Amino acid sequence: MEGSSEIGTPASGRGVLIVRNTQSGTAVIRADPADTFAQRLPDAVVHVLADGEDVDDVVVAAMESDAPPDVLGVYGGDGSVSRLAHLARRHERPLLAMPGGTFNHFVRALGIDSVDIAIDALLAGSAVTTGVVEATADGGEPITVLNVVSVGAYPELIEERERRSSLGKWLGGVAATWTALRRAEPLTVVRDGRRARVWSVFVSVGRNDPERVATMQRQDLAADVLDVRIHHARGSRLRALASLAFGKRTAAVLRAVRLFPRDADIERLVVPEIELLVRPQPGRPSVFVHDGELVERDAAGFTLHCVAVPASLRVYAPAP
Known part of the structure; x- marks a missing residue:
């Protein structure tokens, strides 16, 4: 782990965009996080991805709005989390990653086993800096x-x-x-x-x-x-x-x-x-x-x- 620090975040979740992929984690039974988001982050914007909707378009639209988010969040599996991590890096925003998939390898490595643990870290302003890999195929855009x-x-x-x-x-x-x-x-x-x-x-x-x-x-x-x-x-x-x-x-x-x-x-x-x-x-x-x-x-x-x-x-x- 590269190190930890504190980042200020309103207790209401204002300035947080959460993208939720309902297609993740279909192999496991999970409690619906909607009530948790509403109770603990009432001012956060929760966007549920529609079939065929591109998460890039959702984030770009939010960043170009009059009130761009300060934090990019995601509830989904490893694929969804890696996609939001890419966008968080591109837009220079911290990432709120919550386990909503079958395996959740990345968030488990962070010590996040539930939505509540991730929200606890957000509200406490507790964050870590971690590394990634950039993969490029045939000289295309890095992933x-x-x-x-x-x-x-x-x-x-x-x-x-x-x-x-x-x-x-x-x-x-x-x-x-x-x-x-x-x-x-x-x-x-x-x-x-x-x-x-x-x-x-x-x-x-x-x-x-x-x-x-x-x-x-x-x-x-x-x-x-x-x-x-x-x-x-x-x-x-x-x-x-x-x-x-x-x-x-x-x-x-x-x-x-x-x-x-x-x-x-x-x-x-x-x-x-x-x-x-x-x-x-x-x-x-x-x-x-x-x-x-x-x-x-x-x-x-x-x-x-x-x-x-x-x-x-x-x-x-x-x-x-």
């Missing part, structure tokens, strides 16, 4: 990443799950996993002129647990480096899917039954930035995932560049 960027098996699993979204998140996930288990193929990455066939690459924001391959749960708030895990394609499809286990207990069970990838097949790098030329096999999707959000690229492949940006985001959070 703010809060947890991890990945290519390979995990993005293909997410793409397959989205194709089966009509089945629901749970059934769609089961069907996607079964399909990925049968169809998974290595892809080629080129780094510093070296070519490798890999099952997956995970680029974590900051240092992460050395025992994991799928570093989806952020561990380091300072984030002055990238922690890269490259799973070389020397094992079976089953090991490729087993490597996606990011829970400690699940990973321990898979290690015990010898389904987890061998240590010799995992290459770990700790670097300030990395550039990968990504080439999927013919007929395979050309995609990457950041914070659970799927990004499609040209079918022939793409160049992915990631760089650590320390001390670049102010977030309300309990004091360390």
Whole structure:
């Protein structure tokens, strides 16, 4: 954690814009936060995203209004939070991040397990400065990443799950996993002129647990480096899917039954930035995932560049 400080905020929530994504966290049962917002932040503006509405347009309209917000807030999952973090950085505003998704990796790393904890930090003016990663594909606009960027098996699993979204998140996930288990193929990455066939690459924001391959749960708030895990394609499809286990207990069970990838097949790098030329096999999707959000690229492949940006985001959070 880079450090904490106090930021003044009216007790009523005046000057706070909260964007709420009602599509996040559909896999879990959560209490509706509307009453909490009304009781604890009665003067905050709460905008519920409509189907197809672009959060960028919502924030830009608010910033160009006669009373632009002093704080940008979000209630949603990791994808929604990373999008608002990007806009908070662009407009030089602190971020109020509240858990409204299935996993909530970033806010959990901040010590925020509920909406009330986030609001407590806001009203106390307690904030931390944390780092992010900026990911760029083919020289395009940089994307703010809060947890991890990945290519390979995990993005293909997410793409397959989205194709089966009509089945629901749970059934769609089961069907996607079964399909990925049968169809998974290595892809080629080129780094510093070296070519490798890999099952997956995970680029974590900051240092992460050395025992994991799928570093989806952020561990380091300072984030002055990238922690890269490259799973070389020397094992079976089953090991490729087993490597996606990011829970400690699940990973321990898979290690015990010898389904987890061998240590010799995992290459770990700790670097300030990395550039990968990504080439999927013919007929395979050309995609990457950041914070659970799927990004499609040209079918022939793409160049992915990631760089650590320390001390670049102010977030309300309990004091360390």
